[in-house]
Amino acid sequence: MLPSHITYDVAMGRWEPNTRVRLVVAAVDLFAEQGYDATTVSEIAERAGGLTKTTFFRHFPDKREVLFAGQELHARLMADAVAAAPDSATPLEMVGAAVDAVAASFSDDRRAFSARLRTVLAANRELQERAVAKRSALAAAVTGALGQRGVGEPAASLAAGLGVRAFYDGFECWAEPASQRSLPDLAREALDELRAALVTLA
Amino acid sequence: MLPSHITYDVAMGRWEPNTRVRLVVAAVDLFAEQGYDATTVSEIAERAGGLTKTTFFRHFPDKREVLFAGQELHARLMADAVAAAPDSATPLEMVGAAVDAVAASFSDDRRAFSARLRTVLAANRELQERAVAKRSALAAAVTGALGQRGVGEPAASLAAGLGVRAFYDGFECWAEPASQRSLPDLAREALDELRAALVTLA
Numbered sequence: 052m053l054p055s056h057i058t059y060d061v062a063m064g065r066w067e068p069n070t071r072v073r074l075v076v077a078a079v080d081l082f083a084e085q086g087y088d089a090t091t092v093s094e095i096a097e098r099a100g101g102l103t104k105t106t107f108f109r110h111f112p113d114k115r116e117v118l119f120a121g122q123e124l125h126a127r128l129m130a131d132a133v134a135a136a137p138d139s140a141t142p143l144e145m146v147g148a149a150v151d152a153v154a155a156s157f158s159d160d161r162r163a164f165s166a167r168l169r170t171v172l173a174a175n176r177e178l179q180e181r182a183v184a185k186r187s188a189l190a191a192a193v194t195g196a197l198g199q200r201g202v203g204e205p206a207a208s209l210a211a212g213l214g215v216r217a218f219y220d221g222f223e224c225w226a227e228p229a230s231q232r233s234l235p236d237l238a239r240e241a242l243d244e245l246r247a248a249l250v251t252l253a
Numbered sequence: 254m255l256p257s258h259i260t261y262d263v264a265m266g267r268w269e270p271n272t273r274v275r276l277v278v279a280a281v282d283l284f285a286e287q288g289y290d291a292t293t294v295s296e297i298a299e300r301a302g303g304l305t306k307t308t309f310f311r312h313f314p315d316k317r318e319v320l321f322a323g324q325e326l327h328a329r330l331m332a333d334a335v336a337a338a339p340d341s342a343t344p345l346e347m348v349g350a351a352v353d354a355v356a357a358s359f360s361d362d363r364r365a366f367s368a369r370l371r372t373v374l375a376a377n378r379e380l381q382e383r384a385v386a387k388r389s390a391l392a393a394a395v396t397g398a399l400g401q402r403g404v405g406e407p408a409a410s411l412a413a414g415l416g417v418r419a420f421y422d423g424f425e426c427w428a429e430p431a432s433q434r435s436l437p438d439l440a441r442e443a444l445d446e447l448r449a450a451l452v453t454l455a
Contacts, residue, residue, distance in 0.1 A: 253454075
């Protein structure tokens with residue numbers, strides 16, 4: 052059986068969907084084995100099944116972006132969930148739907164891959180900065196969607212930031228090798244804790 | 254009269270304080286004139302008064318970091334203000350003190366320089382990512398200081414994020430060439446708006 056991230060990432064490929072996923076997996080494996088800096092695009096392409104650099108560059112602008120291939124999809128999943136929330140939903144309920152939607156795209160058979168990716172990111176400052184930028188991009192997408200639903204500023208971006216944080220807090224727990232719980236579960240719990248803290252601060 | 258950022262940045266220099274400030278000003282000027290990518294460390298050093306690359310590298314690891322020279326000082330100002338807040342202060346009041354402290358370090362004669370810096374950052378994705386990382390570092394410093402004051406998680410990081418955001422929201426208004434108000438004023442106003450939004454969301 053294919054790991055679920057293949058089905059999942061297929062939606063993102065514009066050319067030869069499986070190639071894209073193979074490149075992502077090959078990159079994470081190589082970065083984990085020999086380090087990010089030491090790995091070349093040619094090596095990634097070769098490991099992905101004898102592909103060429105040219106093929107790599109049809110999918111990704113550089114070796115860094117291969118680690119953030121999910122950004123566009125994750126942003127869309129979150130924004131779409133906000134757009135689809137019922138009229139009666141409060142801003143935090145809309146954000147809850149966004150967190151559920153993105154978390155549901157990570158099934159448990161991706162846990163080991165995600166743990167490896169997390170280790171790669173943690174080992175490199177440039178990658179950490181790019182990861183922070185991904186968080187900002189997700190927050191911006193949710194903020195925009197909340198704005199479309201009539202939530203004003205700064206409440207929209209505040210709520211969006213809470214949702215993105217809940218997702219990542221949940222992800223950190225989920226990507227622990229010993230973790231048993233699902234990401235939707237953990238992300239929801241994180242959001243509940245953030246909501247409680249909000250009440251305390253307010 | 255020296256622009257106040259000279260007095261201000263002097264505190265950060267470990268070698269020849271004025272050299273450090275001159276390098277920052279030269280870098281921002283060159284980046285604004287001819288672009289970040291097109292500017293070399295040698296050109297920055299030369300513009301800063303006939304200095305050498307070697308001197309530059311005694312102060313900064315690369316040409317990017319010259320734009321984030323204030324990070325350590327800003328983090329310290331915010332953390333120290335949290336530490337110095339009265340025992341009776343709520344977490345948001347401690348954060349308010351942190352915002353006041355960092356905002357007060359920007360006097361109005363730095364406005365034009367800050368506007369130029371803002372334009373340089375906005376023109377380059379790598380710099381924007383680094384700017385986001387600076388925000389994270391400031392938030393981490395405030396979170397740590399709140400933790401020392403007994404504020405638990407996730408309330409501490411939530412409150413810290415609010416403070417950093419208020420500072421930057423205020424900064425964006427302040428760095429507008431047409432702006433007349435002081436940064437402490439604008440940052441306080443931004444924090445008040447965020448606090449009101451927090452109450453609405455909660």
